Amino acid sequence: MGAVIARGAWAQATDKKVRIGVVGGGFGASFQWHLDPNCIVAAVSDLRTDRRDYLTQVYQCPTAYESLEKLILDDSLDAVAVFTGAPDHVRHCVAVMDTGKHCICAVPAATSLEECEQLIDAKVRNNVRYMMAETSYYRWPTITMRELYRDGKFGEVLYSEVEYYHPMNDAERNGLWFYNGERTWRYGYPPMLYPTHSTGFLVGVTRERLTKVSCLGYGAPDGPGLSDNAYNNPYSCQAAIFRTSGGHICRCNVMWAIWAHGERAQWMGARMSAFMDGWAGQPYVLKSVDGPDVLGDPNYFERLPEAMRAESGHGGSHPFLTHEFVTALVEDREPAIDVYESVAMTAPGIVAHQSAFKNGEQLEVPSFDPER
Ligand SMILES: NC(=O)c1ccc[n+]([C@@H]2O[C@H](COP(=O)([O-])OP(=O)(O)OC[C@H]3O[C@@H](n4cnc5c(N)ncnc54)[C@H](O)[C@@H]3O)[C@@H](O)[C@H]2O)c1
DSSP, X not given: OOOOOOOOOOOOOOOOOEEEEEEOSSGGGSSOGGGSTTEEEEEEEOSSHHHHHHHHHHTTOOOEESSHHHHTTXXXXXXXXXXXXXXXXXXXXXXXXXXXXXXXXXXXXXXXXXXXXXXXXXXXXXTOOEEEOOGGGGSHHHHHHHHHHHTTSSXXXXXXXXXXXXXXXXXXXXXXXXXXXXXXXXXXXXXXGSOHHHXXXXXXXXXXXXXXXXEEEEOOTTOTTSSSOTTOOOOSEEEXXXXXXXXXXXXXXXXXXXXXXXXXXXXXXSSEEEEOOOTTOOOOEEEETTSSOOOSOOOGGGGSOGGGOSOOHHHHTHHHHHHHHHHHHHTTSOOSSOHHHHHHHHHHHHHHHHHHHTTTOOEEOOOOSOOO
């Protein structure tokens, strides 16, 4: 099969500008809005003054609001990027969309099935665009798999293994779990309520839905944060087996307490299998029945405006997420990770978490897709 050929080099089609407001000066400061020729960062916000100042610096944007609630009243904005804590995402995104603005949000899309419904309702009722900024979707091996699958090179993906590990030593955990002595939203947060880095590797490649799940959870009885968190969550590690809408099998892990790190997938089909590289030194291998083996990823940077072609976090995904959202708005179309894809990556984890409380009883994942 040889090398994969990159398609679709970037060329500026219009000088339209999307005016975006960016909320959340932690992870939210790591995107390239100001470098996209079709985007202007017109406002920023964080409740914390240090982070608000940081956002004004990074995005060279002097207009700063004290809160998301104030920023969304700015009618000069077309869209808002919501990079606040996970439990606030739906409340914040619904507030944004109810002002008629488009919305891109950090993962996960929601933390309960009711919230999944509320998110979709707000997007539909306001007739705006919504996108979830799932970094696994634009890791370069995922882009390659998506295109090989689309071109029929893969056959069906009969079995996949998708995983996200984020171990924390005491110093790192305390940095994430506490701010000024107060607990943050991350304190004792359930692994399977953060499923999208894993599920995105399958839903983002085949667009299958995860329809049934059996999940086991593990948590040491005296494990940090497990006895008194806001989520009544006793688990630091969760492993799920999903049935997909194509009848296939997906093994999905999200774990905080093991000594392993990063987001990784293996996709196995009848004609081809692919094994992503990983933190522990696993090589990146793609084996095809047609041979010769595929030779890694092409250079996808050419799909981006020149100024955005720089290394970034999470497998180089940040400028691709940035550019896809801006381009979708400029072209007046749904973004690649639209509200239905976002919920299809999120809801299965919510149901997996419920299954863990039932010692792995297989549960059905409801569909949030529109009737086709
Ligand atoms: N790979 C990835 O996709 C990835 C990586 C890291 C974080 N994230 C997600 O990104 C989001 C942000 O992560 P983080 O590490 O920066 O979290 P964080 O909790 O450190 O930062 C959230 C920020 O939002 C601000 N905020 C909260 N409510 C606000 C409001 N009403 N108005 C203005 N500002 C408000 C807070 O002051 C805080 O600075 C989280 O949802 C996290 O899950 C995703």
